Amino acid sequence: MADRTSRPWTRLRQTTAGELLAEFLGTAILIILGCGSVAVAVAGLPGSGRQTGDFGPANWLIIAWGWGLAVTLAVYVAGGVSGAHINPAVTLAFAIRRKFPWAKVLPYWVAQVVGAFAGAAVVLGVYHNAIDAFLAAQNPPTDRPGSLATFSIFATFPAKYFGNGVWGPLVDQIVGTAILVAILAAIIDSRNQAPAANLAPFVVGLIVVAIGLTYGTNAGYAINPARDLGPRLLALAGGWGSKAFPGNGDWFSGYWWIPIVGPLVGGVVGVLIYDFFIGTVLAVRPAPGAEPTPEPGRVPGSADGAGDGTRAEGEALSDADRARSAQAQRSE
Template identity: 35%
Template sequence: MEYSLFTKLAAEFVGTAVLMVFGNGAVANVELKNTKGHHAGWLNIAMGYGFGVMFPVLMFGGVSGAHINPAMTLAQAINGMFPWGDVLPYIIAQLLGAAVGQLIVYVTYYPHYKETDDPEAILATFCTTDAEGSRSNYFLNEFFGTLMLVLGALCCLTLPWGENDHAAASIVVGFIVWGLVTSMGGPTGPGLNPARDLMPRLLHAILPIPNKGESRWAEAWIPVVAPILGAIAGAWLYNVLFV
């Protein structure tokens, strides 16, 4: 069944919002003061992001492709796998969905934002940073992490076994994200998605949160540019090796 562009954009909007609620919601549960999950640990965060990708792909993969990531949309278009005319509408829907999802996290954790006095913990619930303060390390981790994500997702969802069993392929994609966060997420977070970092960082800058500190705009280009380049490389490898 071919869906209208409006329906596809609605799927990208809702799917990206779901990603933010599950992913950054898990970070907020771990990092913010006096939550039920305070200090629950990195595996709790990894699980949140894994489910945050798995569920939208299950829900909307058959509608819009469930890119839920501007890097994935651009990478597919550049590699001839997605129509250029739909790129800008998809990205706008993803950015808006990321903003709405982050707002839901902010509203539901509002009392805990007020109680938290650690600026780094607050910032972590919105966007990524490099644990060592190294921009080159930041870039490399976001690049290679997104490359692995896009290559893995395309292999799962478009090779014959995935096309024949979309639900199973969607679950595996969720596990890829879960695995990437546990294995490669230590240095940066990770982001792997420009919308997941840019829009929450913007909200961090404008929302009235006590003790929130700086939004670190000087490095904000890294989790936007590096995932896009990594995604392009991942989609190119997929085309060269498996198509």
């Protein structure tokens, strides 16, 4: 029987391709659950007969917690293989400050966007009946190109108070993603108070919940270029027209690029902020529980330093002599 590790598909999985598969699936799960929570709030509950009263603003809690749990579970799925970036902004920030290979950045981005598109396709496939019923129930009935509410299941748009301005939503995305990546850098930093017992994915999800509850209403808190671009492409293919591309609405136009550029800039800003204020400080401080640096010439743990230091020095010289002798014998 042939060794399974010699099979081409197995060998492929052992390379970067295996990491890309993990990023694809992790991002797909993120969108399936995250956009699924928005579909519940927008069309599922109102049309299913399971909502006896209007939740009003409380629907935002469904969305915020839905996205937070989506991130948690996606990280649990993909983290052991690819690190579960599931976000091009995280990938870029790690390439700049965490020695993530630059050669993998573009492939990771592609896998993330394709995974997000696939996840959005699942959401549309499951909820298309609810979406159509929601559209038919409007007064007057509307279609997909005219429905911003159903478009919001898949991609983001700015709040009315921004008007058609660019800087407000762009700064919002920079700040939101900077918060995400800065706290993420703290969570995975083993020199800091990193969560133990495999709780890091759960804490990462709580970051997203916190951002949704504090900054989410400005522009939908995409804070992830793949999270917005993949479903936006699906919405374009699914019939939402110019609301998807170029991102036009009653008070905004050409919005599609802001949830891409903003998070990419914000991710870099976030990791730089963490490293400046915390990371570089930790780098020059002794690790908790580490032995103190001995005085020059003193052996760690010795009481007087003189006799023990001389003896240790002699032992070190003997070891060095034996090593040189062995090397000479090998060269002969």
